[in-house]
Amino acid sequence: MSSVGRDGEQGLGRLVAAVSAVRISDEVRAAVRAEPGDPAPAQLWRARWGEIVELLLITETDVSVVAMPIMLDDRVADARTLVLTSDQTSLAVTLAVWTDLARRLPMHVLDHQIGTVAVDVSRSGWETDAIAGGARCGSDPVSAADPRHAVRARLKDAMHEFTEAKWAPSGSGDLARLMAAASLSPQRLIDAMGISPQRALALRRGQVAVDDTEARALAPLLGITEEAVLEANASPPAGLVVQMSRPRRRAQVLRLAWKRGISEHSAWLAAIYGVNAQAARQTGQSQAPAWEEQIDRYFQVTLEN
DSSP states (O other): OOSSHHHHOOOOOOOOHHHEEEEEEOHHHHHHOOOOOOOOEEEEEEEEETTTTEEEEEESSSSSSEEEEESSSSOOOOOEEEEEEEEGGGTSOOEEEEEGGGEEGGGGGGGEEEEEESSTTTTHHHHHEEEETOEEOOOOOOSOHHHHHHHHHHHHHHHHHHHOOOSSSOBBBOOHHHHHTTEEEEEEEHHOOOHHHHHHHHHHHOOOOHHHHHOOOHHHHTSHHHHHHHHBOOOOOOOOHHTTTTTHHHHHHHHHHHHOOOHHHHHHHHHHHHHHHHHHHHHOOSSSSOOHHHHHHHHHHHHHO
C-alpha cells in the first residue's frame, strides 16, 4: 500500500473537480466532501488501494460489500455493460456499469461516497428493471484494437486487486521472544519506556500488545523498526479489525498518517495496536471492550493533540 496523506487529499480534490466538470448537484458535491459513513446498496463509491482508483456501485453490504465497477463515460461500454440514464443516478449523467465484474470486496478499500442510483439493486433481476426504466446495454467492440477491450481488462484487474487487498496485521506474536533474545529485563523496559512494573512484566510474558508509542521506544532496543515491533504483537481481535475497516475509520487513519508523515499502512498498525493496548489497560483481559468507544477515544486523543 502506498503512502497517502497529501496524495489522498489531492485525489479527493481531483474527484471534486471531476464532479464539478459534469455539473453534479450541490448534494452530491457535499457527499463527496463529507465524512464517509457506512456503505449501503445503490450507493456509488470511490475505491482506492495503492495506485488503483475506481468508482463502484454497491449492491450488497455486511462486513464486506458486493460491488461492480462503473465509469462516467458510456462510450467505453461494451455489450455486457449496462448504461444507466442520467435520470437513474444522482450524478445526472449516464453511467456505465460492468455488472458481470461484480465482486465481493473488503470494506476497507472504500474511500468516499459520490452518489446513488435510483434503481433497487438489492432485487434479483434489477438490471431488467433498469432497462425497463430506460437503461440500455453497450455495444460489441468493432475490432481487436477497440479501447473497450483494454477498459474491461483494466477494470477486471482492478477488481481482483481490491478483492486481495489486506491491511490488518497477522501478528506473529514473537514480541516476548524478541525481548528475551535481546535480554531485556522488566527493569530495563521500565527505564526505557517509562511504563509501570506491572505492564513491563505483562510485556515480557507476551500477555499484552505494545502501542505505537511503546514501539517507538522499544525498536532501538531490539534493533528493528517501529513497524516490525508492532507486527511482532499477537494478532488483533477480529471484532476490532472489523470496526477499524469501516470507511469512517479509514478516513481517520489517513488523517493520522498525514499528521505523523507516515504511510497509511504504518498509521493503520499504529491505530489498531494503540486501540488494543488502550482497551487492555482500561478494561482488563476479562471483559470484551466496546470497540467503537475505544476507537473514538483513541482518535480523539491522537488527532486532536
